[in-house]
Amino acid sequence: MKQLFLTTFTALLGFQTLTLSAQTDCSGNRYFNEIFSGYTLTSDVQYGANIGVDFQNVNLLLDIYQPQGDTETNRPLIILAHGGSFISGSKTLDNAVVELCQRFARMGYVTVSMNYRLESALNVLLSSNREKTFMEIVFRAVQDQKAAIRYFRKSVAEDGNPYGINPNIIIIGGSSAGGVLSLHTSYLDDPSEVPPIIDTTAIGGGMEGLSGNPGYSSLPQAVINLCGAVGDTAWLHNGNIPVVSVHGDVDGTVPCYADTAKPMGLPITLVYGSDPLHKRANNQSIPNAVKIFYGQDHVPYQGNSTYMDSTVTVVKTFLHDLICNQALSNPSLEYPLQVQLFPNPAHNELRIRLSDKFEGGMLEVLDITGKQIISRIIHAGTSDYQINEVSQWVSGYYLVRLSGPQGTKTLKLLVNH
Secondary structure (H helix, E strand, O other), X not given: OOEEEEOOHHHOOOOXXXXXXXXXXXXXXXXXXXXXXXXXXXXEEEEEEEXXXXXXXXXXXXXXXXXXXXXXXXXXXXXXXXXXXXXXXXXXXXXXXXXXXXXXXXXXXXXXXXXXXXXXXXXXXXXXXXXXHHXXXXXXXXXXXXXXXXXXXXXXXXXXXXXXXXXXXXXXXXXXXXXXXXXXXXXXXXXXXXXXXXXXXXXOOOOOOOOOOOOOOOOOOEEEEEOOOEOOHXXXXXXXXXXEEEEEOOOOOOOOOEEEEOHHHOOOEEEEOHHHHHHHHHHOOOOEEEEEEOOOOOXXXXXXXXXXXXXXXXXXXXXXXXXXXXXXXXXXXXXXXXXXXXXXXXXXXXXXXXXXXXXXXXXXXEEOOOOEEEEEEEOOOOOEEEEOHHHHOOOEEEEEEEEEOOEEEEEEEEEOO
């Protein structure tokens, strides 16, 4: 028997509601029924760029779907990522993601299908540590998805909101690898949680990454998980964003339960699929819903209209309740991040002055190539932070990056001995 477990959002205690910049218009079955006859597509929009796994520059592109003929300018945004085991696929080749973008655009959403950096199959096959290889490419993809979120907030603040979105309602998600990616973007939100096997120094940019659009919050407000999994359910805590999932219970690629992920048929690492994910969400009072397709393998909605219709029903019901009842978390954009460096140029030490409204975050210093020099947590309420080892750094330019719930700020520092 197919089951749907849905929390009652308004009954949850300790969950902050979102004060929107304008009331979300849910009239006329908007965000639930396909009230628009079509959509307009803007293809190959560049949201960022970064260095790929073979040290080549990768331009990061996305496609934007908007409801045709819509005059609303305060619409929720859904950003979806394709599947392909992190080695293949694209924003146009994943038919399920494309169909979801089209259908939700006809409901009134602005929807996006995004590309992200991939690993090569040969690198995986030849890797002496496939677990490390996969976890690091997931980490890179998380950096890219955060840049995509920031791109749209930047478009509102600096470009006059060309896509007609509400920057306080950005929902991420994806299918298969795209679901894995979006869950990690959503819940791997503390530097102390990053698995030690990931070489964050070699990757560069830390949790926020260097894929583009610094200075804006990368926090989503909800996540759609379609046959994905998370590296550790302990990453989910009370107050985290809501999640809705769909999964086949005999998924042999990305397990529905706690088991080994097998992209390309290769056993890689232990992951926690939709079943333990939602048990943890319930335990932590995180709004959530899950649909288990019993007897079904990986991505049962791919090419199957019955399972696709069921998937759409679960997701649209969950999101409509969240959006129209204003039950989404605040991305803390009220107090933008304020950072000052002095002295600059620096010689022996560096002081970082922060606003008295600082909410805590991650401090990184990168050299001009993107190599991480230091990475530290700065706690909320810190107004003055000092780095004493500047004398040990080579003279030249550095990037000082501070990221947290108030957004990301990157400043250029000159070290001159």
